[in-house]
Amino acid sequence: MAERFLVGSFSEPGPMLAAVATLRSAGVAIHDVFAPYPVHGLDQAMGIRRSRLPFVTLLAGLGGLCFALVFQYYTAVFDWPLDVGGKPENSTLAFVPVCFELTVLIGGLGTVGAFLLRARLFPGKPEQLPVLGVTNNVFAVVTHAPAGGNEGPLARRIMLENGADEVDEREGES
Amino acid sequence: MRLRGIVFGFVVLGAGGGLLARGATRIGVHQGYAPEQPIAFPHKVHAGDNKIACLYCHSAARTSRHAGIPSASVCMNCHALLEKQTTAIQRLKEAVQQERPIAWTKVHNLPDFVYFNHSQHVVSGVACQRCHGAVEQMDRIEQAAPLTMGWCLGCHRAEAHVPTSTFARVAANVRGRPTPFAGEDCTSCHY
């Protein structure tokens, strides 16, 4: 069902931060904030938890490592132990580089893949911009403003007080 | 939603890629190749119905790397006596009279750079059918086996008493590997 939002656009990060902080303290649910670059301190202001993506990295990396180890050991020792320059079949030290590379490769790709999935980014996805210019020089704060609720006017007031250039209402599904 | 479409696309791509890869690995494998011969020679009749031993005609296989396509004169050993006449036999006899060699079409062409010696295998008691398939049931000879390296090795390992199944190999490896068998050397076939 269509939902109603308030979008307040700022031209400076400072006021925007202040607004966000006040909004939260006033108990207004902040849907999201849009910015041309990562404004620091905003995470705490919005109360966003630290992402758990590094665990994905760990798992993927370990997966790559194990695969590399097992695969090399299998091919060199079990599947066909050829006499290569008299070296032992299980030349573990020689297997290290490939293990390392696969760890990094799979770890890295896994992380990025997980990120794209989690952030719902994929080629051809239509951009949903609260206001034009959030990718250029506008900072936009978006709050939920259910019809008839009192969050709407409150949020509008707070944002204008904190120096929002303008605040308007939108409909759209989250 | 759109994401599902994307995922589906990836699945399709993956499947297609897999098929292409499989196709790529069949390049140069002519399993099932059954060309027409200048003289339609039915192995079914000779090796099957009349139970002529393979090595009677392909006598070279006993001593040579080539199995040896028999000379037309060998055919005449019997056909001189048999009165049965067909156009094929007619053409054979002409060839013999004119001492004209018959250019048979080679069916089993090994990949390049591979040396295969028939005598070695015949003497070691490998049945012809093991590689050539049920020749005695073929009217026109066709390549039964893939004749790939992996296929050769499978047999060589079995015969070399080198465990073929991975688990058996693992077990063997734990026990300490059996002495290598020349049949597994590259130079058994490549030189």
Add this chain to the structure above:
Amino acid sequence: MSAGGIHTSDPTTGAAPDTLPATRWIEGTPSLHRITSDISRPMEAKPGRGWWICFALASAAVLNLLGMVGYLFAKGIGIWGLNNAVGWAFDITNFVFWIGIGHAGTLISAILLLFRQKWRTSINRSAEAMTIFAVMCAGLFPLIHMGRPWDAFFIFPYFPNQRGPLWVNFRSPLVWDVFAISTYFTISLVFWYLGMIPDLATLRDRAVGGIKKFVFRILSLGWNGSQRTWSRYEIVSLVLAALATPLVLSVHSIVSTDFATSLVPGWHTTIFPPYFVAGAIYSGFGMVLTLLIITRQTMHLERYITVNHLEAMAKVTLLTGSLVGYAYATEFFNAWYSGNVHERFHFINRATGPYAWCFYLMVLCNVLTPQVLWWKRARRSVPLLFVVSILVNVGMWFERFVIIVVGLHRNFLPSAWGMFYPTVFDIGILVGVFGLFFSLFLLFIRALPMIAMWEVKGVSNG
């Protein structure tokens, strides 16, 4: 990539501003919009004559490359000067050279990110692009130096195949190379692209419809600057940086094992991995300097690529150059100290043999030239830096040539000694690959933002 605008201490990059050098990494205080339009100008305006001339030259070289490589595939590598004594020469020299060039990019974007060096922001994008292109050029050589590219797939362990249990030799440094190079290329590419997504979104929103908007829309993956995404984004960037840092060090170490694990006198040395990594960073920075000095002039980006940037890079160049010089000295000492007749002969031959001139040219370019950078004035003089950077590249190419060819042409059995003389095809392909590299780079600065806008915005705001 979160070096931008740090004023409060935050979990991702908890640095206090006062710990940072007081250097200004941007001249003046341009508004965010100004930054956007400045940086996207090269992509929106028509290219100048300078660009066209460079591109014409470069693409001519590319055509030459295509022709010669085609002829190579038809005739075999006999058309090169290689022989029974010297099995590798220009081909592997170029390979190692380009891999080395490819090191600066990831170093700047990853290691400097971990070290929180603010100044990387305006150069990392182009440096990474350079890395990608350099690795592409490098990857060309393992493929063509075998003369039969259609057999190259043998080097990949794949399934299903016709060979049954025959895989590849994981003891061979060449296999390590394959994994190292492809991993490095993939990770760098991902890193580069990831860093570009927000800028692509910016461009998408600047674009007024048409094909351009369509393409940018596809590429920007629907980025909308949501803070929730931003915070994940920065974590991912950090993770990738953390992964890429050891990767950078590993790649050239592995490349160096091509030589270090062999028993050829002059190759068989344990100092090769660090020595090669230092050399790689050295040559990489040399190339970055060259490119940036050209682009900042032609594209009028002096505001964002300041002399301070150049000086910072000059310092790194001086450091790594000195490391390389130290490595040269160590090699000679080891040879003498080992008492090994073959090793000793190799280094005597390196300094007095038929290829001695290459050796001295290399010492001149790599060890003596960078010493001028001890003087601040030299570090801040753009023309001088340009000359130095060119010499560094020349020197590093000859370093690889000296290691490879001098090592091979006279070793254990004097009866098998020989000489290598390059043919027109050796030289033509060398030139052609430079052409390939530069045409890729020229296309890049026209088609994509060569400076990370969002990062610069962060910095400018700080």
Add this chain to the structure above:
Amino acid sequence: MSRRPTCDEAMPRGDGHDAPLVQIGLPTGARSTGFEATRRDVLSLMGFSLGAIGLGAGCRAPVQHAVPLPSASTEMVPGVPNLYATTCGGCGASCGLVVKQRDGRPIKIEGNEASPLTGGGTCAAGQASVLSLYDDARLRGPVWLGNAVSWSEIDRHITTMLGGGGSDRRAIVLLSPTINSPSTRAVLADFRTRFPGFRHVVHDPMSLAALREANRLAFGAAVVPHFHFDRARVVVALEADFLGTWLAPVEFSRQWARRRTADGTRGFHVQCEAGLSVTGSNADLRLAVAPSELGTVAVALLAAVARRVNDAGLAALNATGLGQTAPHAAAIDRVADALARHRGESLVVTGSDDVATQLVVGKLNALLGNIGGADGPIDLARPSLQAQGDDAGVPALIDDMNRGAVSALIIWGANPVYDHPDGLAFRKALGRVPLTISFADRRDETSAHVHALCPDHHFLESWGDAEPVSGHFSLAQPLIAPLHDTRAGAESLLAWAAPAAGAAGAGKPADHRLYLRDFWRRALYPRAATAAGFDDFWERTLERGVVELPGPAVQTHAFAGDWQGAVRDIVTRASRAGTDHGGYELALHETVGARDGRHANNPWLLELPDPITRLTWGNVASIAPATAAALGVATGDVVTLTTETGKLELPAFVQPGQDRRTISVAVGYGRWAAGKAGDGIGANVYPLARVENGVRRYAARVNVAKAGRRARLAPAQTHFSMEGRDIVQSLTLASLEHEHEHEHEELPNLWRERLHGAHAWGMSIDLDACTGCSACVVACQSENNVPVVGAEQVRKSRIMHWLRIDRYFDGDGEDATTVHQPMMCQHCQHAPCETVCPVLATTTSSEGINQQVYNRCIGTRYCANNCPYKVRRFNWHNYTANDDFPYNMTSPLGRLVLNPDVTVRSRGVMEKCNLCVQRVQLGKNQALLQRRPLADGDVATACQQACPTGAIVFGDLADAGSRVSKLLAGRRAYRVLDDLGTRPNVGYLKKIELKEKA
């Protein structure tokens, strides 16, 4: 393979049966690459487009056909090699051969172990002669006045012009090199009965006329003695390259090697020569002596020996005090000591072209009692029948021709226009002869100017026999039906001599085979003390190839030559030389590759690096370093050599060991009508020799001048010093006695020993027995389908030989010492090449062979870089079916020589010695078929089989009893560069030094 059937019945006659033979005979190797190339291309295209891969799954290789013999043959099973004994036609030595025939065509020359003379050895030229059979330059049939005609037609022309008959006294002359075939001599006799005016002129390009003349004067018999180097404890050779090119090098090498024992009975070999020869490079003591001084040295030696054996008759000689004026006086004294110590078991030989010198040497041998006796080193009674050339013959013939005194000239195997000093005159004179006939197999320098070309068979196509040493007979049988419409020379003569029906001597068979058989029944069978019937005897001999039949001894008397006269002659000449000494001397010599030039179109020999100069594709002017410095000449500078008989331009080559006053030039190059490969390679130096009162002189005064140009030589080795590394190790007899077994400590093994299979193949190479003759190099090339790459590629050091013979000099003066070291893949147990190959294309087999898999190789060349022995060879180009390399592998005919059991490698592939693994497999298969274990000696590599001195031994190291195990466990054994921990399976036996420096 072990059976050696005679091919009396086996061989299809020349009536068309051979056509299908050649068809099925197309080497599978060659076919497979042709196929390979096309399929590879298909694949390459596919690689570029994914769609094509789907197509690829269904793609068909080109259809191949299998064509059986029309009628089965019991002798010829396709794919099974047969060995036939025959006789080599490569040179006058007529060594016994066993030729490997595969699918009806000869593909490999092997020595005949049954031969009492050579005992299975061969030489480079002999090994290469099989390639000449498939030479494209050969004539396809008879040619009359430049038009191809049928034999019957050309016979009609010739018989009418020859006329003949009892009263006909027209002079018909046969010009040929030495003919040591008894049956052919009989044919000539028959020819003479038909044409009374017939006479035979013998012309050898490199003759021993002086030796025979001296023996006529001294012993009353103009013979070349049969030398027994194995019976001599001390050998002194004056300008006689008996290990390389002189008389019967294979036989002599074998004898010489018998004396290279590692104990007190070891022989002492002294060489006095101007240019460094293969023999000189192996001598225990080598003295550089200018040709003009050779006589002086001989006299000095005679004097010195005389003093020691105090022979009264020689007092006069000592009075001349020559011993002092001669060079190397001190060394000569030492040699004289050795000779005097070993009277009756020493041998002085000289190849000098000076009768006086030969006389003195004869006297010396007589004085030492080396002549005659049951086991004397010099056998005059049963002399050698080689080198019967008569130097006066050709000049006389030229006069006759110009006088019109020759009505018909038949040239058989001789090429005087090229290889005689008066070649030009000979060519002019040819025009004066009404009928000139040549049996040459090609339009060469001489035969290009004759009326009738009646091409002879190649020796592998023809019947024949030989008697290289009186009493030693050898039979030749065809290995293949004639490839072209050629006819045996003897058969041509018989055809023309066929008497009118009813005339005397009618009814003799004109077919050469029948004639031969008939001749043996009449002439030789009676001499065989055998109870068996002739047919048995014939079959046995044909199968065995050689037979010894005692014959009448040549009657000689004790030395009665005017040696004082000879000495006076030498002394006066020496003093004259002393007064007007200036300028330099030119010395002509043969090389093991080119020999006298008859094999000039054989690319294997052209690309064979000379053991001394290591140069390929051409000859040079060898100059001593000191002289070069004086003349300001460097290797590669073109110099002009001017003698009174002509001038010549050649690239100079600075040659250690070369005499200071002498410029040495190899003959056999500079052909201009040999064929595609041989034309215009090097320069022809024959015209600079000259005929001086009946004897051809191979030395002359010469002026040397820089031509101001530089030539690009094609060396297979560019650096001659060992740089003080102990690559070729040697020890003295004394130290050998004291040395304990394995006194060098074994390097520890880092890894657990790998299990090996039934065998562990290894090889031992005796550096003391290896002379560097290079027979093994060509044998390897022929066995393993090693391509010829041409001068340009050799210059780029891309020569493909799997087996090379490294040559190092110690010092660069006249007294430089030389070592030869055969170097091929060492088959390391810890092979550096294997570890670095990314695709496992090279690994160690369970039998210790370092195996190279061509179709797995992707050509990174990393293995070659990492090989400390640099024995790996890369196919830089496609050397087969490639017009850039117009050698045998490109011509359909030339490809018939390829060994079907060895892959022909394609472009971009690494290759190297694999210890003839195809022979190993064949041997194992033979054992399998015969249900017996493989015995030591069952498998011999090509190089081992070819080696005349038995320096190379291959075998199973796992079997402690095998020869190779014993040798490699011995005191002289060592491994090259073993401090690298490569653990080679190929080992070397240290050279033994007598420490005799001049």
